[in-house]
Amino acid sequence: MRNVVDITVTGPPVERADEILTSDALAFLGELHERFTDRRDDLLRRRAKRREEAARAGRLDFLPETREIREDPSWRVAPAPPDLQDRRVEITGPTERKMTINALNSGANVWLADLEDANTPHWANVVGGQVNLYDAIRRRISFTSPEGKSYTLREDGRLATIVVRPRGWHLDERHLTVGGRPLPGALVDFGLHFFHNAKELLERGSGPYYYLPKMESHLEARLWNDVFTYAQQRLGIPVGTIRATVLIETIPAAFEMEEILYELREHASGLNAGRWDYLFSIIKYFRDAGPSFILPDRNAVTMTAPCMRAYTELLVKTCHRRGAFAMGGMAAFIPNRRDPEVTERALAKVRADKEREASDGFDGSWVAHPDLVPICKEVFDTKLGDQPNQLDRLRDDVHVTADQLLDIAATPGSVTEAGLRNNVAVALRYLAAWLGGNGAVAIFNLMEDAATAEIARSQIWQWMNNGVKLDTGETVTADLVRRIEDEELARIRSEVGDEAFVRGDYDRARELFERVALAPDFADFLTLPAYAMID
Known part of the structure; x- marks a missing residue:
């Protein structure tokens, strides 16, 4: 592999960094940086301009220039590979070593290996997370706690399919630079994982799968698609092998769900409803647009609020119309064995939330703790029966307008x-x-x-x-x-x-x-x- 650019590596020593930051891996990152960082920078500038326009107008709308994509009934995303066809329970968490083992053993269908919001980008976490993914994919990961407790992968039963979430486009990795310019964290996280593991995953009957966070437009999805195409061609992986699920967790992205799937259609797997980031994006976008955009206490904003119902129902309809999976939101509760009454009340809320998602047509949902896997699984088992998903529920009854997505003032609380x-x-x-x-x-x-x-x-x-x-x-x-x-x-x-x-x-x-x-x-x-x- 030719060394296109000279990458400077800084940061404190990290155990086994030499296995991840090889000269060929760095050369691959350099190529990604050279080809795509300028486009990334331009898209970030577009974000700021669009935000200013939306705040000034006090609204967003569906794009007139992409109407043909939305109205064309003929296109669909690529069919899912076998180990991504059933996603009824997904567990999320950082790539810390013990958590990696626990997530893979949890009984969930998918583990979202989080290099983004659940991970502080300390250099040790950035490199160490790649080490742990490398070992987990090869089924040779283990961990012994300071107290002497041993953790290993289960030998009986299926391990969760790994889907990696790299950092968003806005974050840089300052420990990898070219001429003093940091590489985008998204390209570092994706590039190192793909370089070291894509072929190994294919040989094991899986593939390189990703969750893409914080996108704000279909042009950002187009950039990801071009990164995927180049990376596959460069390493001799068949184009279309990668599968990506996009988190619709920004308010502008909610207006471009169809276009985002279209841009990624060769690599798309689905969309996810990310509640907290979505609410954060509403506030950020319209923070200075007047009192009609002021939300009540965050814990009072449920998924039954009118604007949230519009957002999630549009997501399910959009996904299933295009053959993509609709993934529900996070159940973040942690069971407290010392307070069974609190736990009982919280689990009842988790169950009700998952029942709502399953009833609405979602194909699966997220949990943050292994003890919640059985509840989520039971709810979706009841709804799905022998079927792996609900792609056949097209939700033709759903008709969502821009005004409904922006009806923040109707949020109770x-x-x-x-x-x-x-x-x-x-x-x-x-x-x-x-x-x-x-x-x-x-x-x-x-x-x-x-x-x-x-x-x-x-x-x-x-x-x-x-x-x-x-x-x-x-x-x-x-x-x-x-x-x-x-x-x-x-x-x-x-x-x-x-x-x-x-x-x-x-x-x-x-x-x-x-x-x-x-x-x-x-x-x-x-x-x-x-x-x-x-x-």
Whole structure:
């Protein structure tokens, strides 16, 4: 393989990095960078321009220039390979070694191996995650805890199919540079995994499968499709081998579902409804567009809200019309064996949520904990019977308009002091863990990732900048938020003790929180300033 560009590798030593960052693998990354990074940069500039136009107009709409694609009934995505035809339960989590083993053993049909929102991009996590995927695909991964507990892959029964989620287009990998310019994290995560594992996966009867996050347009999907085509041709893999599921987790992408599937149709597998990031995107896009775009407390916004029903029903209809899978949202609850009453109530909500998804026509759904796999599986088993999916449910009864997708004002609920406090508490706890290298964090019996922190801090920013009044009559101000910060940090210190509090880096978490929640300018993604604070 010719060395197109000279990549500079920085960062602290990582065990077995030499097995991942080989000269041929780096040359492959260099080729991807040379061919596609300029296009990536242009698309990011387009995002900013479109956001400004939408905020000024107070709306988005379906694209007139792509009407023919939406109205053409003849095209469909490529048929799914055998190990992606049944996706009724998908478990998500970072590529930490023990979690990798537990996810593969969980009984779920698919493991979403998360290199994005559930993963802090410390260099050790970026490289170590690739090591763990490499070992898992070859079925030679094991782990022994400090307490001496051993974890290995089960020998009886089927392991979950691996689907890798690389970072979004907006994130760079500063430890890999060309002439001082960092490579896009998306190309690094995809490129290393594909280079080392595509042929091995095919030999084992599977394939290179991906979840694509944070896209905002069909042009970004076109870029991914071109990356896939080039990568397959370059490594001698048949074009069309890759399968990609796109997370529809931004409000502009909701208006381009058909076009996104069309651009990826040779490689597309489905679409996923990503709740928290979708709500975050609504706030980010229309944060300065007036009171009709102000959401109530995030925990009060359920999937039955009119705008969320429109979004999910359109997703199912779009997918099944084109032969693609419609994947439901996350059940983030973590069972608490010490509090059976809380667990019972939460599991009832999880069951009801999955029953709604199965009834609406989704082909499967996400869970964040192995103990939730049986519930999700039972619900979809009941609905699907002997069928692997619901692709035959075309949902011709669904007709969604732009106004319905944007009917944020009809969302029931209010803005409360308890909701504000919860946003502050969760954001501080999550950011402290993220800065310490952990992107999947158990907080208040929920498994949280960056999406939760994003909506928490963006709600605070929007409420504060729109002078929203709480149920107490008090207006949301920076001073009020800082007072709540003081109280919540004192609560954390009393829970963990002084030594753990200092070690947990809560002072820097507060600094980061105030940068993304209270500063006059709105940070597009909290992970951008957060990334500058690690390593």
